[in-house]
Amino acid sequence: MGKNKELARIFEKMADILEFLGENPFRIRSYRRTAELLEELQEDLEEAYRSGRLAKLPGVGESTLQKVEEFLKTGTLKKYEELRKKVPEELLELMDVPGVGPKTLKAAYEKLGVRTREEFIKALKDGRMSRLRGFGPAKVQKILKGIEIWEKAKERVPLVEIYPVAKELERYLKEHPAVEKASVAGSLRRMKETIGDVDLLVSAKKERWREVHEHFVRHPEVAEVLAQGETKSSVVLKNGRQVDLRTVEPEQWGAALQYFTGSKQHNIRVRDIAREKGFKVNEYGVFRLDTGERVGGRTEEEVYELLGMQTPPPEIREDWGEIELALEHKLPRLVQLKDVKGELHMHTNWSDGVNSLREMAQKAYELGYRYVVVGDHTQSARVANGLDPERFKKQWEEIERLNEEFAPKGLVILKGAEVDILPDGSLDLPDELLEKLDFVIASVHSRFSQDNTERIIKAMQNPFVNMIGHPTGRQYGYREGYPVDVDALIEAAKETGTALELNAQRMDLSSELVRKCVEAGVPIGITTDAHSARQLELMNLGVGLARRGWARPELVVNAMPLEELKSFVERKRRKARV
Ligand SMILES: [Zn+2]
Ligand SMILES: [Zn+2]
Incomplete structure (x- = not known):
């Protein structure tokens, strides 16, 4: 957009x-x-x-x-x-x-x-x-x-605004025949919620660096070239962001990537550990302190391995405990894009989405998903053309028709809704209707100035609500969240068997809150809240944010196979019946 x-x-x-x-x-x-x-x-x-x-x-x-x-x-x-x-x-x-x-x-x-x-x-x-x-x-x-x-x-922008163009530049650089490896670095690679400048790193033979920089500054998103050199170029993109590209020799790649990814705190610790073990680590490689001999640095793994460490995923390199675990070889396996089996939150042109149900399903199929939840808005969301019970029934007919076509190919379209949580905590669809849905998201879309803790907890107590959409109401860079006691939400989520949403576009939950969920064992749904087929691609951003919060696949609802997702829904319903 x-x-x-x-x-x-x-x-x-x-x-x-x-x-x-x-x-x-x-x-x-x-x-x-x-x-x-x-x-x-x-x-x-x-x-x-x-x-x-x-x-x-x-x-x-x-x-x-x-x-x-x-x-x-x-x-x-x-x-x-x-x-x-x-x-x-x-x-x-x-x-x-x-x-x-x-x-x-x-x-x-x-x-x-x-x-x-x-x-x-x-x-x-x-x-x-x-x-x-x-x-x-x-x-x-x-x-x-x-x-x-x-x-x-002004100094920083929300990650979601810069992430797609940065990944596009990374892809564009990889296209050049002289480029061996290309990657975003810095806080963007660590998936920090707000970003200052964008750092890119390329490995190529020295004699071809000039070509790579020439290629880089020709990208159509480049508005202004601040500097173009042999080892470093700086440009300003049309969106006003500065991007720096550095070129390094292939044998320096790992050391340089490690160095430019940071964070500063993480790297300070790494260099201390290196010294204790008789090494020096910098952006050019790993060197023996006594002889000065270069012993490695071609890959990041090599850098960490020489120090007796596992390679921490870039998203958690913040000195948040990852150093100790890497030394003990006990880093958790974090969720990956390939673990994601489906989308839990998207809109079609039945409400305020751009694309038809068929187009959204087709895209989900192309992404290799096994299931997708249709989560259109409900009746009280008038500006979003929310659905009333009558229109839901019509939508189900279309879902059933489409399933005849898509289910044999491996994608199941699930009936769902993004139900409005009304100011008193009740939902704007009757339970008789919710019961017929496969997966229900409940979200607050009004009264952002009031404390919404009670309101959301009440919604969680409804046996048919499976996930709270954008739980804090925060939209990085655009809107502060509503007042809400997140610890109380996490506790209630655990008690009721309700997931909390990590919404890639709004970046709500923040990585800090994901971490709290992980510690409490509360399930998370990573979603794109796509309003168009293309936005379904933002899942990689959501996964990155979840990784930054140390999310393991076991806690991610949409990393579950379909049968397991169904039991997740059924468990909550059953608990309410007894
Ligand atoms: Zn919403
Ligand atoms: Zn939505």
Whole structure:
């Protein structure tokens, strides 16, 4: 969904600028509506435009279509580039700060002559701002807090935003004939929830490094080349992220990958252990301290083995206890993508998904899944076209028809739903209907400011609820979660036999919470919450996040074969009957 978001942002920015300039409110509103529409578009912008589906959407006129075409061709809008020049650059940036906005900056600019971020902060702090009409001290404090949060967030982006493009670059580098190995490194390889810059590493013969860097900077996502050298290149992508590529000799590959993967804490420990054992480890290899002789470093495994250690999976290299276990050769086997047998949470165009049930099933089949749960929204989710009991019955007919085709090929389509948990903790479908489903997800989609602990626990007590969707409500980079006592949720999940969801797109649960679940023995469902067939591919991201939380396959619900999944569901129902 990259392009949709990019263009939505341009429209949003144009609206901000027009507002700052005090222009026609009608145009401002229309730009904002277009931005919203693009933001909500559940389909690739280019596809929607080419197929003519975009033109059919309400509110999309000729001028919007022209702008979409211009953007698809050039990556920007001429109108936008013109408008940008009319606002001091730092003020334009500040419009993104929550609670600031164009009106505030217009006042600061016109009445106080503020033109930079620093001048703005000064005017907020020395009381000039609060003397302006409409800006009391409380509001000024709120703005200052907003700036502080925004500056922190600006440094890092949620993994989900950068992961697909980073993996694409990794694939693209591997394509080049001179490249022996290519990998993402750094916090991205460790699947940290937020990412600063992207690090890539390639092994190739030295005489061909130049070619590799030339290939790299030609990737279509590259917007700007900051530096292009023999051993290192730095570029800025169209999404604004910096990516660094380093090339190393094949014999240094393992040592370099180990070094650039980190974390810093992990590597400090590794180097200490090396010294104790008479070695020195750096990005070039493993060396004997006494003679300086190089003894290894071609693979990561070789590096760790020389130190008497197992190789810890990159996702857990944080000095969270993995060092000790690696020394004792007792690292747990973490869940892998190939363990995943099915998808537990996806939407079709019966509710707010883009693709049909058949298209989603086909994609699940192509991914090699044995089962897939259709988890469309339920009736109270009106904007998402949630299903009422009548429509569920119709959907089941389609599922049954499709199963006649897919089940013999090895994929079973399971009846499910993502049921809304109502404010009082009841569900918005009757038990008689839930009972007919194979797998039920229950999620909170409203009242994000209230404490939702009781509400969710009540939902878990329903014998037909098998998993709580996005349990904390948190969406990394977009939204803080609702107040909820996660320890109480974990306890209730264990008691009731309910799984908690690790939703790859929202990155909720965080790895920290996965770890708590693992310690408590609470089952986790790794899902993509796909709203399109392509999003089903995000499972590898979900698995990475689960690994970072030390999840073993035994605790992952969708690593179970179908029969075992059925017993998981049946166990909870049976417990309620006795
Ligand atoms: Zn949901
Ligand atoms: Zn969902």
